[in-house]
Amino acid sequence: MTQLNFSPPPPLTEATEKLRAEVRAFLDREMAGMTPAQRAASWVGRSPEFSRKMAEQGWIGMAWPKTYGGHERSALERYVVLEETLAAGAPVGAHWIADRQSAPSILRFGTEEQRQFFLPKIASGECFFCIGMSEPDSGSDLASTRTRAVAVDGGFKINGTKVWTTGAHIAHYMILFCRTDTKPADRHSGVSQFIVDMKTPGITVRPIIDLSNEHDFNEVVFEDVFLPESALLGKSGDGWKQVTSELSYERSGPDRFLSTFPLLTEALAMLGNRVDDRSAIVIGRIVAHLVTLRRMSRSIAGMLQRGEDPAVQAAVVKELGTSLEQEMVEVLRLIVDVEADLGSDNAYTAVLAHMMLHAPSFSLRGGTREILRGIIARGLGLR
Amino acid sequence: MSETANLLREMSERLFGEICDKSLLIAAEKGEWPAALWSAMEENGLTNALVPESAGGAGLGISDAFVALRVSASHAAPVPFAETLIAGWLASGAGLAVPSGPLTVAPVRTDETLQLEKRSGGWRLTGRAHRVPFARHATAIVVLAKAGDTPHVAVVDPGRCKIEHGHSLAVEPRDDVAFDCELGPGDVRAAASGVDVATLQAFGAAARAMQISGALARALEITVGYAQERVQFGKPIAKFQAIQHNLAMLAAHSAAANAAADMAAEAAERGMNRLVIAAAKTRCGEAAGVGAAIAHAAHGAIGFTQEHTLHFFTKRLWSWRDEFGKESDWSLELGRAAVAAGPAGLWPDIVAA
Numbered sequence: 126m127t128q129l130n131f132s133p134p135p136p137l138t139e140a141t142e143k144l145r146a147e148v149r150a151f152l153d154r155e156m157a158g159m160t161p162a163q164r165a166a167s168w169v170g171r172s173p174e175f176s177r178k179m180a181e182q183g184w185i186g187m188a189w190p191k192t193y194g195g196h197e198r199s200a201l202e203r204y205v206v207l208e209e210t211l212a213a214g215a216p217v218g219a220h221w222i223a224d225r226q227s228a229p230s231i232l233r234f235g236t237e238e239q240r241q242f243f244l245p246k247i248a249s250g251e252c253f254f255c256i257g258m259s260e261p262d263s264g265s266d267l268a269s270t271r272t273r274a275v276a277v278d279g280g281f282k283i284n285g286t287k288v289w290t291t292g293a294h295i296a297h298y299m300i301l302f303c304r305t306d307t308k309p310a311d312r313h314s315g316v317s318q319f320i321v322d323m324k325t326p327g328i329t330v331r332p333i334i335d336l337s338n339e340h341d342f343n344e345v346v347f348e349d350v351f352l353p354e355s356a357l358l359g360k361s362g363d364g365w366k367q368v369t370s371e372l373s374y375e376r377s378g379p380d381r382f383l384s385t386f387p388l389l390t391e392a393l394a395m396l397g398n399r400v401d402d403r404s405a406i407v408i409g410r411i412v413a414h415l416v417t418l419r420r421m422s423r424s425i426a427g428m429l430q431r432g433e434d435p436a437v438q439a440a441v442v443k444e445l446g447t448s449l450e451q452e453m454v455e456v457l458r459l460i461v462d463v464e465a466d467l468g469s470d471n472a473y474t475a476v477l478a479h480m481m482l483h484a485p486s487f488s489l490r491g492g493t494r495e496i497l498r499g500i501i502a503r504g505l506g507l508r
Numbered sequence: 509m510s511e512t513a514n515l516l517r518e519m520s521e522r523l524f525g526e527i528c529d530k531s532l533l534i535a536a537e538k539g540e541w542p543a544a545l546w547s548a549m550e551e552n553g554l555t556n557a558l559v560p561e562s563a564g565g566a567g568l569g570i571s572d573a574f575v576a577l578r579v580s581a582s583h584a585a586p587v588p589f590a591e592t593l594i595a596g597w598l599a600s601g602a603g604l605a606v607p608s609g610p611l612t613v614a615p616v617r618t619d620e621t622l623q624l625e626k627r628s629g630g631w632r633l634t635g636r637a638h639r640v641p642f643a644r645h646a647t648a649i650v651v652l653a654k655a656g657d658t659p660h661v662a663v664v665d666p667g668r669c670k671i672e673h674g675h676s677l678a679v680e681p682r683d684d685v686a687f688d689c690e691l692g693p694g695d696v697r698a699a700a701s702g703v704d705v706a707t708l709q710a711f712g713a714a715a716r717a718m719q720i721s722g723a724l725a726r727a728l729e730i731t732v733g734y735a736q737e738r739v740q741f742g743k744p745i746a747k748f749q750a751i752q753h754n755l756a757m758l759a760a761h762s763a764a765a766n767a768a769a770d771m772a773a774e775a776a777e778r779g780m781n782r783l784v785i786a787a788a789k790t791r792c793g794e795a796a797g798v799g800a801a802i803a804h805a806a807h808g809a810i811g812f813t814q815e816h817t818l819h820f821f822t823k824r825l826w827s828w829r830d831e832f833g834k835e836s837d838w839s840l841e842l843g844r845a846a847v848a849a850g851p852a853g854l855w856p857d858i859v860a861a
Binding site for chain 1: 757
């Protein structure tokens with residue numbers, strides 16, 4: 126059959142539920158002063174201080190070997206921490222990218238030296254990463270990347286421009302995707318990844334203000350930036366393969382369907398017991414989708430732990446999950462009678478405004494809807 | 509997947525694949541009972557899968573048995589497989605002997621109740637049940653009825669009931685049954701602890717969720733195959749991005765239905781966790797609607813004909829999503845539970861599901 130396999134997720138254990146209770150107690154304590162609008166930012170909200178506290182608990186780098194500062198816990202235990210922080214709207218954005226995909230890439234493709242240098246720093250919550258993929262002329266068509274690394278004495282010289290780079294203004298390092306061979310056999314070869322110290326001379330980070338007037342993403346310009354040979358991540362020319370495997374981490378997690386969860390809890394708080402049947406049906410349908418997506422996402426966590434390659438399944442979770450996130454805004458606004466207003470004192474009203482303004486980005490970051498559907502279609506053998 | 513489940517899947521694929529062909533499906537729509545198919549299912553121990561071994565059944569768990577149910581649905585098997593599984597579980601759970609042959613259950617609608625009254629030397633069963641699947645073909649109807657306030661299970665001979673024929677969209681029998689009959693003392697037992705009409709509805713919903721996942725998987729397969737064969741504008745329509753994206757969504761909803769149905773089967777096995785089943789039936793019902801629409805759109809007019817096989821699956825999707833509670837019924841229950849849980853309790857409830 127043409128079916129995409131989502132094997133049953135690993136079961137919850139006593140250990141995961143004990144951990145869950147610890148995480149909830151921690152979040153109650155540490156997030157006490159946060160406003161609902163701050164919670165709404167969730168995994169794009171950044172607090173280096175909060176990240177350090179998460180690290181102190183051993184909740185960054187949870188599944189890596191202890192040799193590299195990790196905690197050798199299961200992928201499922203890590204999943205518990207992720208989903209609990211997201212459901213609460215914790216400001217986990219500072220370390221999110223490093224923990225989610227940069228570190229797993231370094232662990233998988235990096236040299237021993239790179240692992241020993243970067244991973245303990247990431248696990249201690251003091252080292253943040255950004256992802257240098259998109260460019261002004263290379264968005265969904267990632268393979269058309271123009272940023273170039275030219276081999277020079279002792280390393281590489283980088284020229285080019287990256288754009289929409291989330292968190293580049295606070296990140297210590299970037300994993301840069303760029304072209305190392307300008308005449309490759311095919312467009313997916315001749316590209317490589319580098320770990321770039323953001324303090325390297327020749328790098329300019331310029332803020333790009335988004336439509337909600339927030340500074341989340343940036344333009345990053347490379348002008349004759351020298352990188353030592355040790356900056357190469359993985360094999361030269363293997364960038365496409367590496368980046369594709371990284372995207373399974375980026376696309377399958379609970380951040381792909383829980384971004385708007387704080388809106389649902391604020392709606393419940395606002396409605397109290399005054400919920401008619403029509404509204405209850407709307408809320409119940411959202412819950413049905415969330416429960417199913419959570420199972421699919423945990424199933425992928427199990428596949429990743431077993432070393433399988435769930436790239437197509439990850440695309441399914443991101444496509445269904447971000448569609449739900451966006452739809453939640455559209456349907457909840459119809460059952461609670463307020464006009465969205467960022468400046469409102471009313472929590473739901475402010476959170477609704479935040480979500481409405483950010484919803485378009487959910488199906489852009491990490492691969493557009495159209496790209497994901499293309500990946501699923503390829504998985505079906507249509508392309 | 510357990511080894512039992514794997515063996516069951518392979519065996520079921522062979523069985524339904526060999527017997528359940530287009531001519532059988534056409535004959536069934538004309539009212540013919542597929543006796544050979546049913547015999548093969550009985551011979552392979554599928555029909556009494558949920559009856560304990562001590563009572564002469566196969567003694568399987570619900571998750572394992574539902575593997576075969578999914579395969580049967582992926583072949584549109586026009587038999588009361590789900591109903592027979594549930595009837596066997598219900599009767600044996602109450603300590604009643606499970607009759608052989610195709611079985612069905614009643615009532616299948618939550619707003620209907622059947623009554624039992626103690627009589628000298630037995631019981632009297634009264635009430636009406638609408639749209640009972642395959643009642644006309646069943647050797648027995650296993651009913652849940654109230655004796656006073658206590659749920660009881662009774663095994664009833666359909667020959668002693670008044671049956672009016674009706675049909676689902678898939679032209680499967682959905683018959684109205686009027687009960688007004690005397691039953692012997694051995695035909696009635698108190699239901700197993702915790703089992704009532706709501707349990708029956710939840711079990712039915714879990715079964716329909718599983719059947720939807722099977723039929724939708726087949727609709728996806730048929731549609732992908734068609735898109736690769738059908739040539740327009742000089743190339744297979746599967747090469748057009750618009751088609752690819754629609755089929756990607758069909759696959760995504762099919763995958764979600766699969767995951768939801770697995771979840772429902774596990775929940776049914778773990779004490780019939782109602783809210784999980786509610787979520788699964790809601791999700792599968794939605795996937796059925798979206799999926800069937802995409803499958804038909806990709807097929808164009810040929811998929812709209814009696815001649816093409818697609819409708820055997822899409823008509824079942826449309827009817828199964830309505831049965832044992834449609835999306836709105838189960839969403840309402842979920843939504844009320846979410847409101848009762850409140851902002852602080854909702855997330856813990858989702859995790860516990």
